[in-house]
Amino acid sequence: MQKTKILAVAPYEGMADILTDIAQSRDDIALTVQTGDLFTGRDIAMQLAHKNYDVIISRGGTAELIQSAVELPVIDISISVYDILLSIKLAESYNGKFVIAGFPGITANAHLLCDLLQYDIDIITFKDSADAVNHLKKAKENGCTLVLCDVTGARAAKDIGLNYNLVTSGRESIENAVAEAVKLVHSSNYVHKQKDLFQSLLTEDDREFLIYSPAGTLWFSSIAIDEMNTSLMNFVQTYIKSFLKVPNQTVSHQIRDNVYTLYNRHLIYEDQKYTAITICKSPALTAEDDPGFQIYNIDNTSSNDFADAYNGTGKAGKIAQIVEEYAKSHLPVLILGENGTGKGKAASLIYKQSNYKHAPFYSIDCSLIKERKWHSLLNNENSPLNEVDSTVFFEKADALSLEQIGDLFQYIDQTKLCTRMRLIVSLSTNNSNQPAFATIRTFMENHLSCLTLNLPPLRERIDDFSGITALYLHRFNVSLGKQIIGFDVEAMEKMLSYNWPNNLDQLQHVLKELVTITKTPYISCDTVEAILKQEPDYGRVFDDSVKFDGTLDEINYQIILQVLHEEHDNKEKTARRLGISRSTLWRILKNNN
Known part of the structure; x- marks a missing residue:
């Protein structure tokens, strides 16, 4: 026999025991x-x-609140005339004035009983729990020393130091509510059978x-109670507000050895x-913390750094x-730049601003992914590709071997990847002389x-430099609890004269160190020099294109030309x-021209 599944919410422990x-x-x-x-x-x-109950049982104001919050039928455990009469008879032996107070579930029958038996008892009806204390304070001022009440009234009476007797529902009333719940469910048995079949x-x-x-x-929920995965439900809760507003979204998240993909729609x-x-579950290709393969969604991608570094005027x-x-x-996108220029953040920003933002963003670091995982990525049916x-x-991508690059090109062509999803590839121009760089760039373009x-x-972004540092300084001030205003003039000149081989990434970690150790409003030149001395290529003002096979004057001229190029012909x-x-610079340039 199919049992009726009942959730009972008892306002007090005694009812729970019954x-x-x-x-x-x-x-x-x-x-x-x-x-x-x-x-x-x-x-x-x-x-x-949601845990597959057929009906809910509660009492009084609690039952009313539950009924307004859930879709299941709610049976209200009544307080019978007999229950109230029992409380009155018990209170008659009390030497003092008493009143009856509570929600309509109590006071309606109390009025009926007092009218029939002609009892002269004050009856107070609460509209909500907030006004219970005020009503009972007035009763106390009028000489009342005992209140017959429900749980809300008992709590209010206790707060103001008033004696109270809880009007409880007798066993018969509770049994009647259970019987009514079973009868209600049985009366819609056909519907419940359908529900159970669909549930199965x-x-x-x-x-x-x-x-x-x-x-x-x-x-x-179709998830069995004993399988309710806390991590999975926490992941769902992260996106539920967005899901309620916007349909047809897809998000993915790896939990231990599985990837869970959520699809939402509106009914x-x-x-x-x-x-x-x-919710679809598939085996993960990599470990949850594998830095070589990461899954992002619209709410957890990070592109603010890129926006800070590339917003503004001019080239930025x-x-x-x-x-x-x-x-x-x-169309596919190829991102080129030196190490540390923000290629990954640029890819993230393209994703966040695109029509693909309501589906996952899969980031594959080709310098970290091993051969076996690379093979799985191109051949496993659960691959995100x-x-x-x-x-x-x-x-x-230039970290891939030529064989891996060939396999990737073949996969892209055979599966028509670019018609199914958005492809973004980044290459480091530090490796522009490597075969992999040229091969990938030629294929992409x-x-x-x-x-x-x-x-x-x-x-090459000297005009943007002060603006970028100001944005980063503000961020580090907030995170480190500092109030750094900026740089001394000489300190900024020292920053501008450095070559920054690792670009924005290097600038951020240098600024973080500077903000951390600076105790004055402005960062000094000595502090900048002390930090920059720890950085690669400090003091170097020329690159590998400078030839050292000429005279000293010719070498000096080569260095001047390079720095002049880096400063966009700004002689000052x-x-x-x-x-x-400036006069020395002008003389050297004139003599060599």
Whole structure:
């Protein structure tokens, strides 16, 4: 025989004990008993309602609150005339004035009883729990020393030092409520059979299903109670607000050895919008903490650093505009730049601004992924490369072997990857003389007709330098609890004269160290020099293109030309970097011309 599954929320412990005893005497019910009054009871019901109960039992104001919060039928345990009469008879032996107070569940029958028996007893009805104390204070001022009440009244009476007797529901009233609950469920037995059959069908599916009410309450779950995975549900909760607003989203997250992918859609029922979530589980290709393969979604990608570093005027502003335009396209994107120029953050920003943002962003660091995992990525049926409408980012693709590059090209062509998902690839121009760099760039630009984003090195962005440092300083002030205003003039000149071989990444960690050790409002030149001395290539003002096979004057001229190029023909900045006067610079240039 199918048992009626009942959730009972008892406002007080005594009722919970009676309910438990009743459950033990009946073999046609499966009863879960929880204790909680009013909002606590409502919250308990909201948390448990989705766990396949047929009906909920509670009492008074708690039952009313539960009924307004959940979709399941709620049976109110009545307080019978007999229950109230019993309380009155008990109070008659009390030497003092008493009143009856509570929600309508008590006071309606109290009025009926007092009218019939012509009892002269004051009766107070609460509209809500907030006004209980004020009502009882007035009663106390009028000479009342005892109140016959429900749980809300008992709590208020206790707060103001007033004696109280709790009007309890007798066993007969509770048994009647249980019987009514069973009868109600049996009367809709056909519907419940349908529900159970659909429940079984969904439970046996490889997928899991969740349905949320318009208010965001979990209304249905196919996940068995003993399988309720805390990490998985926490992941769902992260996106539920977004899911309630926007349909047809896809997010993925790896939990231990599995990847969980969530798909949401909206269902309209009786003019109410419900949110259905389908959960698919697949074996993960890598360990959860593998830095070579990461899964991101729209809410947990990080691109603010890139926006800070590339917003503004001049070259920086153009880069930001290009990123925005590239994001609108479906074409593959090739990102070129030296180490530390923010290629990964640029890829993240393209994703966040694109039409692909409601599906996952898969980041693959080609310098960290091993051969076996690379093989799985291209051949495993659970590979993220088989997804649709997602974004895949091959970071540091020039770290791949020529054989791996050939396999990737073949996979892209044979599976029509670029028609299914957004492809983004980054190459480090530090490796531009390597065969892998040229091979990938040629394939991307000539075969895939990709969009190419060139990120300039920091040394070519002198006009943006002070703005970038100001943004980073503000961020480090907040995170480190400092109030650094900026740099001394000489300190900024020292920063500008450095070559910054690792670009924005290097600038950030240098600034963090400077902010950490600086105790004055402005960062001094000595402090900058002390930190920069620890950095690679400090003091170097020329690159490998400078030839040392000429005379000293010819070598000096080569160095001046290079620095002049880096300073965009600004002779004042060039002279300052080289530590010479402008007239000396002018004379050397004139003599060599």
